[in-house]
Amino acid sequence: MLPESVIAGPRPVIAVVGGKVKFLRKARDLGLGVVYIQHPDEYDSAHWPYVDQALLVDYADTERVLPVVRSLSRTFPFQMVISPWELGLLPAAKIDQALGLGGNSLDTVEMLLDKSRMRRHLNASGISPVAAEVGRTEQDLREFARANGLPIVVKPIDEAGSIGIFMVREESDITSVVERFHALGKQIDKKDLAGDLDRFLMEEYLDGPEISVETLSFDGRHVLVGVTDKVCVDSGFVETGHSQPSRHPGPLLREVEELVMKFLDAVGLRHGPAHTEIKLTSRGPVIIESHNRVGGDRIHELTEIAYGVDLDRYALGSRFGLIEPLQRSPRPVAGAAIRFFTPPPGRVTEVTGAEAIADDPALFDLVISVEPGDEVRPLTWSEDRVGHVIARGATADEAIANAERLLAAVRIHTEPIT
Secondary structure, eight states: OOOHHHHHSSOOEEEEESOOHHHHHHHHHTTOEEEEEEOGGGOOGGGGGGOSEEEESOTTOHHHHHHHHHHHHHHSOOSEEEOSSHHHHHHHHHHHHHHTOOOSOHHHHHHHHOHHHHHHHHHHHTSSOOOEEEEOSHHHHHHHHHHHOSOEEEEOSSOOTTTTOEEEOSGGGHHHHHHHHHHHHHHSOGGGOSSOOSOEEEEEOOOSOEEEEEEEEETTEEEEEEEEEEEEOTTSOSEEEEEESOOSOHHHHHHHHHHHHHHHHHHTOOEEEEEEEEEEETTEEEEEEEESSOOTTTHHHHHHHHHOOOHHHHHHHGGGTSSOOOOSOOOOOSEEEEEEOOOOSEEEEEEESHHHHTTOTTEEEEEEOOOTTOEEOOSSSGGGOOEEEEEEESSHHHHHHHHHHHHHHSEEEEEOOO
16 A cells, blocks of 8 residues: 555545546546546547546657656656556556656566566476477477477467467478468557567467456455456467356365465565466466456456456555455356457448347447448457457356357358458
8 A cells, every 4th residue: 555645645646558538437436636648649538537637658668758757747746657458567667666656566567568587487486387488480489399399389478469379289380370470560550569579489288278367466465356267269369258257166266366376476466456367277277477457358347247346446546545455355246258259251241130139138238349341350369359248147157148149149241352
């Protein structure tokens, strides 16, 4: 928690790096003043009611941003800096360190963003060891495959959203995987990337289903809030659905909790949310990666439905004493599930069925991000999905059944592009 002098003084002020209007609205609802650091083309009148001061810059360019932020903090002081999304985490940590605001250390944030560094740290600590090396070339990948066997996974060192993750099942896959990985840098908008895709992480393949663990940390004390079950496409990497609470057995989930608590201590996380991905392998739970933010894919909304916990509000207000820290893991109060629209690639000709489910009592949210004339791209990463349904239920099973029923009721018709 922040010092008593900050909490007892005038209205606390936070700096928010990136993020959407909803996050700013929650800050204002908690009584916080907001300095909003955002790209100029991402700021408009919808933000105005929730922002006291706006700094419109390319916040990824921290060498230029830091002197401006220091100057701003002298005339409009803020006591905490936070980012709710991946590309804002490192700038936020650098601002925090420069101003001495006492958030998560820059070292911790950099480690969580760098999958290779995180893996080396875990392997050295004996926590969830996984064979892994950094590579650049086809030869690097061949040597790793010879040393560790197949299959293996190739992925970016510092990206999210299932960008550029490939499975090498056979030796004949190696050349095409390296070519496809390096081609991504030209195919994906630079603003969606954390860095250049010139290196990749090679890891042994982990078998078993994937889950994620949603936690909150209060000055180094970690609380497991919820466990999310995942559904992926056949490749095993692009997620097509999530649900809470987890349907895995209690003893296994307790083993997962013990591993995640040990992991969060090992990387030095002290404040706020974390989203940690786990494979439930034949040798036990194994850490895949983690992020010091809430999970994407609307997982924070599933958590609020299933557990009654708004992760954003805790991230924003707990250090100021505006919301009481959790003392223990909450019990589930309902089931929640999300399923994504992944129609065949092509040109959208028609969208049907949305009106028929609009008043369904199980429906929490419906988003369709395409209309006739738009293109549906082949499913290679999360941004290729074209919408979702979120459904409620008394249990996870009921919520999943509702989500799949509602998803099937909506048809996004496509035709091949010639």
